[in-house]
Each structure stands twice: as C-alpha cells, then as structure tokens.
Amino acid sequence: MKKNFLIILASSLIILIIFVLFSSNKPDIGDIACPCNQNDFSGLVQPDEKLAYFEGKEINIPALAYVDDPKYVLSATSENRWIEVDLSEQKLKAWEGSNLFLETKVSSGLPGTPTPTGEFRIWVKLRATKMSGGSGRYYYYLPNVPYVMYFSGSGIPNWKGYGLHGTYWHNDFGTPRSHGCVNLPTNIAKELYYWVSPILTGNKTSIYASDTNLGTRIVIHE
Helix, strand or coil: CHHHHHHHHHHHHHHHHHHHHHHHHCCCHHHHCCCCCCCCCCCCCCCCCCEEEECCEEEECCHHHHCCCCCCCCCCCCCCEEEEEECCCCEEEEEECCEEEEEEECECECCCCCCCCEEEEEEEEEEEEEEEECCHHHCEEEEEEEEEEEEEECCECHHHCCEEEEECCCCCCCCCCECCCEEEEHHHHHHHHHHCCCCCCCCCCEEECECCECCCEEEEEC
C-alpha cells in the first residue's frame, strides 16, 4: 500500500513539474495578439520615424518603406481582380479573372495568432501606418509599415485590424511569422497596393472603400 502511494505521489509531482515548465514557456496570447494600431488612418509616412523594434531587436527602417517613386503610375482596377492567399502553401496569388498577375511567398499568422480564413474585402488602404503592441519579448513598435490593405468580412469586423502589408522587420517569407496579418515583401506589397481597389486618386495616401469604389475581394484558405 505504501509503495503504491509513493508511486502515485511521484507521478503527480512529475506531472506538476511538466505543467509548470510548459506554462512558463508558453506565450501569453494576449501579449502577442495583433491589434494593429488603427488610430491613424491618414496613411501619411512619418519621415522622422526611422527606427523600429521587433522581438527585442532595433531595426533601421529601409528607405523603400517610406520613400515613394514619384513616377509610379496608378492602374485602373476592375471587379475581375481578386487575391488568393493559400495558408498551407504560404503563398499569395493575384488574379484578373483566370489570368495570374503575380505570385509571392508570404508570412501569415503564427499558430497562436492565426490569419482568418474566408472571403473578405479590402475596406481601407493606407500608404503607411504604425503598428505596435505586445509586451516583454513579444513587444513590437513598427512605424511606417508600408502599403497596408486592411480587410474585413466572414465575421471579421474592421476593428480586428487584419490586413496585407509590406514587411521590413523580417525576411522569412514562406513561413508563418505574423500576429495575424499577411506579411508581404515590401516591393510586392507596393505593386499590389496600386493594383487593388479601392482606387486611389490624386496624391491621396489613404482611401476607404465605398459603394462606388469597392474593395478588392480576398479569399484566404488552408
């Protein structure tokens, strides 16, 4: 009887130790969730903001993120244009009807902060915005995130802050890496930003979708 008691006690202690170790190493989802800062919808680049912080590292923001090519020509868009994001392949494809416009590797959400699946529409485009959040080793401060295309739909409201955008703080495309958004190489994000709707006019740095200027459809699947 005493031997059985000692075996049970030892087993319980082992289970308790494993639980404590696992809990201490498991990230707090509240710390790493992606409430992408949506306080500023001006889309204006902040030229004095040239330092970012991500995963405990200081990052110099590359000029590509905040310097525009003044010769860039905006293209007219059509309802035939749509975007497909394949999470299992970590790829994005931009289609015009059945014709492929571009294809690129992406970084979608990590297991704890997954990118939602379903059918969405771009509801606002911003030339640049600031994203910040998290705490401890998951703290991030990312000014001048370039070419942001926020989307909503399939039960995901605007305020959730999911979007497609350029990425200067890592280059691990093809691997889940984000807090829920779809990370794109900045040069690809720029091309996509001017290709999708709502259509920008003049020198605007932001534009909301409307009944007469619909946002491009986005389909995200496993």
